[in-house]
Amino acid sequence: xxxxxxxxxxxxxxxxxxxxxxxxxxxxxxxxxxxxxxxxxxxxxxxxxxxxxxxxxxxxxxxxxxxxxxxxxxxxxxxxxxxxxxxxxxxxxxxxxxxxxxxxxxxxxxxxxxxxxxxxxxxxxxxxxxxxxxxxxxxxxxxxxxxxxxxxxxxxxxxxxxxxxxxxxxxxxxxxxxxxxxxxxxxxxxxxxxxxxxxxxxxxxxxxxxxxxxxxxxxxxxxxxxxxxxxxxxxxxxxxxxxxxxxxxxxxxxxxxxxxxxxxxxxxxxxxxxxxxxxxxxxxxxxxxxxxxxxxxxxxxxxxxxxxxxxxxxxxxxxxxxxxxxxxxxxxxxxxxxxxxxxxxxxxxxxxxxxxxxxxxxxxxxxxxxxxxxxxxxxxxxxxxxxxxxxxxxxxxxxxxxxxxxxxxxxxxxxxxxxxxxxxxxxxxxxxxxxxxxxxxxxxxxxxxxxx
Amino acid sequence: xxxxxxxxxxxxxxxxxxxxxxxxxxxxxxxxxxxxxxxxxxxxxxxxxxxxxxxxxxxxxxxxxxxxxxxxxxxxxxxxxxxxxxxxxxxxxxxxxxxxxxxxxxxxxxxxxxxxxxxxxxxxxxxxxxxxxxxxxxxxxxxxxxxxxxxxxxxxxxxxxxxxxxxxxxxxxxxxxxxxxxxxxxxxxxxxxxxxxxxxxxxxxxxxxxxxxxxxxxxxxxxxxxxxxxxxxxxxxxxxxxxxxxxxxxxxxxxxxxxxxxxxxxxxxxxxxxxxxxxxxxxxxxxxxxxxxxxxxxxxxxxxxxxxxxxxxxxxxxxxxxxxxxxxxxxxxxxxxxxxxxxxxxxxxxxxxxxxxxxxxxxxxxxxxxxxxxxxxxxxxxxxxxxxxxxxxxxxxxxxxxxxxxxxxxxxxxxxxxxxxxxxxxxxxxxxxxxxxxxxxxxxxxxxxxxx
Numbered sequence: 001x002x003x004x005x006x007x008x009x010x011x012x013x014x015x016x017x018x019x020x021x022x023x024x025x026x027x028x029x030x031x032x033x034x035x036x037x038x039x040x041x042x043x044x045x046x047x048x049x050x051x052x053x054x055x056x057x058x059x060x061x062x063x064x065x066x067x068x069x070x071x072x073x074x075x076x077x078x079x080x081x082x083x084x085x086x087x088x089x090x091x092x093x094x095x096x097x098x099x100x101x102x103x104x105x106x107x108x109x110x111x112x113x114x115x116x117x118x119x120x121x122x123x124x125x126x127x128x129x130x131x132x133x134x135x136x137x138x139x140x141x142x143x144x145x146x147x148x149x150x151x152x153x154x155x156x157x158x159x160x161x162x163x164x165x166x167x168x169x170x171x172x173x174x175x176x177x178x179x180x181x182x183x184x185x186x187x188x189x190x191x192x193x194x195x196x197x198x199x200x201x202x203x204x205x206x207x208x209x210x211x212x213x214x215x216x217x218x219x220x221x222x223x224x225x226x227x228x229x230x231x232x233x234x235x236x237x238x239x240x241x242x243x244x245x246x247x248x249x250x251x252x253x254x255x256x257x258x259x260x261x262x263x264x265x266x267x268x269x270x271x272x273x274x275x276x277x278x279x280x281x282x283x284x285x286x287x288x289x290x291x292x293x294x295x296x297x298x299x300x301x302x303x304x305x306x307x308x309x310x311x312x313x314x315x316x317x318x319x320x321x322x323x324x325x326x327x328x329x330x331x332x333x334x335x336x337x338x339x340x341x342x343x344x345x346x347x348x349x350x351x352x353x354x355x356x357x358x359x360x361x362x363x364x365x366x367x368x369x370x371x372x373x374x375x376x377x378x379x380x381x382x383x384x385x386x387x388x389x390x391x392x393x394x395x396x397x398x399x400x401x402x403x404x405x406x407x408x409x410x411x412x413x414x415x416x417x418x419x420x421x422x423x424x425x426x427x428x429x430x431x432x433x434x435x436x437x438x439x440x441x442x443x444x445x446x447x448x449x450x451x452x
Numbered sequence: 453x454x455x456x457x458x459x460x461x462x463x464x465x466x467x468x469x470x471x472x473x474x475x476x477x478x479x480x481x482x483x484x485x486x487x488x489x490x491x492x493x494x495x496x497x498x499x500x501x502x503x504x505x506x507x508x509x510x511x512x513x514x515x516x517x518x519x520x521x522x523x524x525x526x527x528x529x530x531x532x533x534x535x536x537x538x539x540x541x542x543x544x545x546x547x548x549x550x551x552x553x554x555x556x557x558x559x560x561x562x563x564x565x566x567x568x569x570x571x572x573x574x575x576x577x578x579x580x581x582x583x584x585x586x587x588x589x590x591x592x593x594x595x596x597x598x599x600x601x602x603x604x605x606x607x608x609x610x611x612x613x614x615x616x617x618x619x620x621x622x623x624x625x626x627x628x629x630x631x632x633x634x635x636x637x638x639x640x641x642x643x644x645x646x647x648x649x650x651x652x653x654x655x656x657x658x659x660x661x662x663x664x665x666x667x668x669x670x671x672x673x674x675x676x677x678x679x680x681x682x683x684x685x686x687x688x689x690x691x692x693x694x695x696x697x698x699x700x701x702x703x704x705x706x707x708x709x710x711x712x713x714x715x716x717x718x719x720x721x722x723x724x725x726x727x728x729x730x731x732x733x734x735x736x737x738x739x740x741x742x743x744x745x746x747x748x749x750x751x752x753x754x755x756x757x758x759x760x761x762x763x764x765x766x767x768x769x770x771x772x773x774x775x776x777x778x779x780x781x782x783x784x785x786x787x788x789x790x791x792x793x794x795x796x797x798x799x800x801x802x803x804x805x806x807x808x809x810x811x812x813x814x815x816x817x818x819x820x821x822x823x824x825x826x827x828x829x830x831x832x833x834x835x836x837x838x839x840x841x842x843x844x845x846x847x848x849x850x851x852x853x854x855x856x857x858x859x860x861x862x863x864x865x866x867x868x869x870x871x872x873x874x875x876x877x878x879x880x881x882x883x884x885x886x887x888x889x890x891x892x893x894x895x896x897x898x899x900x901x902x903x904x
Contacts, residue, residue, distance in 0.1 A: 010885075043820060043880045057820035290875070302878035305885050323873040330877035339877050368495060368509035400882050401853040408857055411874050412864025421775040422863050423742070425782035425791050426754035428495045430852050433462075433757050 001026040004102035006079045011282025012108030013038035014308030016071050022316035028071045033078040036133045042301045044136035045160035082255035084275045104315045109248035111283040111299050116243050120216030124223035128240045146237035150226050153242035154181040159333035172205040173234045177212045185392050186344045192376045192394045196336045247284045260286035262297035269321040271311035281307035288324035291342045292351050330400045339403035342390025342410045345380045354383040356447040362436035364398035366428035379440045386415035386448040402437045416445045453478040456554035458531050463734025464560030465490035466760030468523050474768035480523045485530040488585045494753045496588035501616035534707035536727045556767045561700035563735040563751050568695050572668030576675035580692045598689035605694035606633040611785035624657040625686045629664045637844050638796045644828045644846045648788045699736045712738035714749035721773040723763035733759035740776035743794045744803050782852045791855035794842025794862045797832045806835040808899040814888035816850035818880040831892045838867035838900040854889045868897045
């Protein structure tokens with residue numbers, strides 16, 4: 001049995017390893033145009049920051065490890081075509097094209113950074129995007145020789161790089177075209193992030209929302225600054241464009257595989273695409289949101305791993321459903337942890353819920369304890385049914401704990417009333433007597449149509 | 453309307469404040485034999501440690517604050533009798549007895565430390581128990597003038613004091629009569645605690661399980677050491693007996709109020725006792741375990757607050773049910789966080805479940821990140837139904853996050869299979885790509901009778 005996997009970062013690598021364990025006699029091959037396979041791209045901002053010195057720490061499994069477990073990895077091997085009728089793929093390796101047969105094909109082509117059409121974006125060597133290991137190596141090298149940086153985009157990667165640059169003493173201007181840092185969360189919560197970051201003493205960065213870069217400027221192919229829509233020019237020796245990603249679906253699309261409404265490859269719960277014997281997983285695949293039941297495209301490493309595992313099981317003939325995602329995420333920028341799960345209020349509204357919400361601002365521990373931090377916690381529920389829809393938290397590291405506590409409530413489709421019966425752990429070193437999450441639920445309960 | 457509350461530490465103070473807000477015209481009176489009212493006794497070990505310098509930080513509301521909100525607080529006022537037929541209580545204030553009328557009575561008499569019958573236990577001034585603010589002040593003062601200490605009992609308070617003494621440079625021997633530190637958790641988990649604590653470099657303490665103190669020894673009323681069942685003598689200048697607590701139910705019992713099978717005051721979900729117009733809440737009251745449905749007595753400050761609030765609401769005529777507890781707890785000893793929720797395997801077995809369990813030992817973050825710690829996580833489920841029963845975690849601070857994530861799963865009565873669909877937050881700085889909790893659930897799923 002020939003099992004071919006296109007792409008090998010997270011879901012592809014996971015699928016390969018899993019399917020080989022389940023079907024030891026199968027021929028498992030990974031084709032990727034990348035120079036590396038099986039690595040943690042989520043760790044790149046921390047490599048750039050210098051949290052660890054060797055980028056090889058990011059490698060989960062080396063090509064040699066794959067080889068020794070009987071999996072063939074073909075690096076820098078671009079797949080040009082999928083030919084479903086003959087069950088072949090067409091691969092370019094070193095200027096030579098060859099057909100490779102598959103019995104089962106797993107598409108794990110991932111996503112790629114969006115490069116917006118900004119004047120000069122392709123004219124200078126020191127404008128980067130961050131996706132692959134080389135990107136991380138190149139950005140770190142350039143950062144270490146820079147005094148001023150520009151980041152275009154205030155999502156996860158943008159703010160993670162802001163931390164990295166700031167901690168390395170590089171003065172950084174971050175530009176976000178929307179009116180908020182972290183556009184995926186609700187506006188009031190993003191304002192809290194902005195205020196926390198702006199309150200850092202002697203901060204060496206500037207945050208610009210509602211501002212776009214209109215032009216990259218430089219000399220002799222070397223970037224020297226940017227022009228922004230605020231009419232000003234900002235000097236910089238390095239710019240990183242973090243304007244989001246889009247799924248790599250061209251190969252699937254050309255092969256006649258159905259693309260979903262989100263623009264990613266349509267898959268069922270078994271990670272099967274619309275064409276038999278072809279599966280898709282990871283950042284190139286569409287997901288189902290467990291709370292809304294809607295199709296979404298939320299590309300994340302943790303999801304990619306689960307989908308890769310699930311695809312592998314089904315390829316091996318073991319029934320496995322991947323239920324979907326809650327859109328749970330956590331990240332950090334300097335003094336601020338940002339976490340969320342489920343639907344934001346604006347998403348809930350758009351989908352057709354009648355959302356009610358509450359924001360509480362509380363200490364993360366009992367106030368008399370040392371190192372007590374603050375947490376702002378927003379919880380969203382449906383007014384009519386009382387159903388818990390989501391939570392967002394900004395503040396100390398404890399923000400992450402509260403959001404994870406909500407994830408299980410969403411999986412269980414709990415109402416706010418049910419959730420407010422929760423018995424959370426308490427000790428002065430870990431939380432206030434009544435946890436902020438329960439404060440929030442008690443208030444929110446009164447806003448729903450159910451009595452609490 | 454006369455509302456009388458006996459006891460004013462956590463649930464009593466909470467109930468008083470809440471009922472006065474709901475019924476501003478009621479006469480609300482708190483009687484307590486304590487010298488303080490409304491304080492965080494859970495914070496005493498951290499006061500002793502010196503995490504904050506002023507014990508008044510532990511006071512939630514002062515008697516003056518109560519007074520200004522129209523609540524009368526009678527300190528050092530022992531209630532001698534409850535007379536339900538005439539709706540009076542008999543109070544001793546400064547050698548004078550007086551009858552005080554109530555329309556509604558809330559019993560919040562709390563619990564008191566057990567003093568085991570050990571030879572010499574009442575003969576020396578420097579043998580303490582820890583419950584009230586004076587205890588904390590006295591222990592801290594004595595600790596600061598001691599080089600060697602003995603702690604009798606290895607539960608929460610015992611290990612919290614071990615941290616306090618150790619951090620203050622006092623060499624401490626801790627004795628636990630059972631075979632494990634933290635007897636409330638499963639044995640294997642307690643072994644992990646012991647190993648972590650014993651692995652601390654240059655540790656200034658000794659841990660003795662299966663060992664009892666047979667005699668306190670001293671001279672002229674001053675303790676100088678203990679004799680232990682290992683046949684050895686241990687010198688010390690201070691000893692703290694942390695041998696557990698028992699509920700203060702004598703007053704209720706004498707008044708004919710029903711005492712539950714656990715030895716605490718029997719209450720229904722509305723915090724009503726068996727006698728009309730009398731409520732009980734906090735550490736003196738029995739609780740229902742949400743997972744097992746059984747009566748339990750797990751005295752904790754967070755529960756006391758919730759019960760106080762619930763009792764107050766029902767006193768005020770607003771229907772409020774207190775569903776029960778999960779037995780969730782967290783504490784810390786030096787390098788080790790210990791958290792649990794739900795049933796342990798041994799409890800589950802005893803109750804009649806057919807428990808299956810798994811222990812995973814994992815990093816709390818992606819291994820390449822700085823300050824990555826380790827977590828040991830035990831999850832327990834019922835083999836037949838697949839129902840999640842409980843979780844215990846020992847290790848870095850991240851242990852607390854995983855246990856809280858499980859609490860909501862227990863409230864939702866999720867199976868392991870359902871829980872394993874969870875979408876937890878992921879970032880290299882916060883968790884591995886696949887969280888230890890999901891690793892554990894995946895393994896546990898296979899041990900249940902349900903396919904996963």
